[in-house]
Amino acid sequence: MPAPFGGTPSGSETAKNGSDSSNGPDRSKDHNTNNTTNNNDNNNIGPRDFRGLPSLMSFCSPLTLKFIDVTYRLKSENKNRPDGCCGNISRRMLGSNSSVASPRPSDQPTERTILHGITGMAFPGEILAVLGPSGSGKSTLLNALAGRLQGQGGSTGTVLANGKRLTKSVLRKTGFVTQDDVLCPHLTVREILVFCSLLRLPTVLSRKEKVSVAESVMSELGLDKCQNTIIGNSFIRGVSGGERKRVSIAHELLLNPSLLILDEPTSGLDSTAAHRLLLTLGSLAQKGKTVVTSIHQPSSRVYQMFDSVLVLSEGKCLYYGKGSDAMSYFAAIGYSPSFPMNPADFLLDLANGM
Numbered sequence: 001m002p003a004p005f006g007g008t009p010s011g012s013e014t015a016k017n018g019s020d021s022s023n024g025p026d027r028s029k030d031h032n033t034n035n036t037t038n039n040n041d042n043n044n045i046g047p048r049d050f051r052g053l054p055s056l057m058s059f060c061s062p063l064t065l066k067f068i069d070v071t072y073r074l075k076s077e078n079k080n081r082p083d084g085c086c087g088n089i090s091r092r093m094l095g096s097n098s099s100v101a102s103p104r105p106s107d108q109p110t111e112r113t114i115l116h117g118i119t120g121m122a123f124p125g126e127i128l129a130v131l132g133p134s135g136s137g138k139s140t141l142l143n144a145l146a147g148r149l150q151g152q153g154g155s156t157g158t159v160l161a162n163g164k165r166l167t168k169s170v171l172r173k174t175g176f177v178t179q180d181d182v183l184c185p186h187l188t189v190r191e192i193l194v195f196c197s198l199l200r201l202p203t204v205l206s207r208k209e210k211v212s213v214a215e216s217v218m219s220e221l222g223l224d225k226c227q228n229t230i231i232g233n234s235f236i237r238g239v240s241g242g243e244r245k246r247v248s249i250a251h252e253l254l255l256n257p258s259l260l261i262l263d264e265p266t267s268g269l270d271s272t273a274a275h276r277l278l279l280t281l282g283s284l285a286q287k288g289k290t291v292v293t294s295i296h297q298p299s300s301r302v303y304q305m306f307d308s309v310l311v312l313s314e315g316k317c318l319y320y321g322k323g324s325d326a327m328s329y330f331a332a333i334g335y336s337p338s339f340p341m342n343p344a345d346f347l348l349d350l351a352n353g354m
Contacts, residue, residue: 249262
């Protein structure tokens, strides 16, 4: 793992850079001299001139996510009781005698298991991709990893962040991008991110500092060209699908999370837009973030960007390991494609029982 993820400069390096007030040059006189002349220019400071805060993407505390035997059971009530209105209607249609008591099913709610003991790990600087067909439990697993299922009786298992259970401080370092983009269609990209930064960033920061953070995020995600374009929707023309998804990611990056979880971020995007989005996620992972994402049907070049792969089938783990080792693993146990094909397509065929 690269050292700059969690490292801090040593004392000698601090002295060389002149950032220590005891060893560095005294610039207080220069600051007092230029205070009056720069007063009018402070209102126009851009993100690259902002020096009061470090770059938002330059540092984040590394977080190793480990989940052990994650299981989720969903209870549903029995709605087909013969003593209800539906039972009375069915007896009348069939002409059955109302005086004869029909057998009454058990009042106990039925239980359905969504996840069956899923275990794995996600490391800083890497992308963990969760693959599987629709209804395999990908979204439920991501909700469990993000701590959204805590307190619910059907959720069991252990989720650890740096060897410790999830706490409020860890959850504050977690960004969750949902599958559906919940954005105001009438606001521009800049207005949405500035508004979110004013609400979500701590009150110790000034308004100018919060605006600079929003501008820094837009620059990191390549949203400068469309910052004055409205989001739009199916009725209003706005940004493209890939840009809309990057705005949703930028919304979570305002707090500089150490763990970024995304639920099918490439849904509705073409192959090229999906590849560009994964390039963005790869650049974020290289800066020390732990990225966990679910992908429904990635292309071959998108699949090559995954460090680790977790394949789900009906809530059960079919494969967990390096993405580059998946094909050789299944070939060793007698499952190999008859012709060269996309590894993701082959894994989905296996998950579907084909």
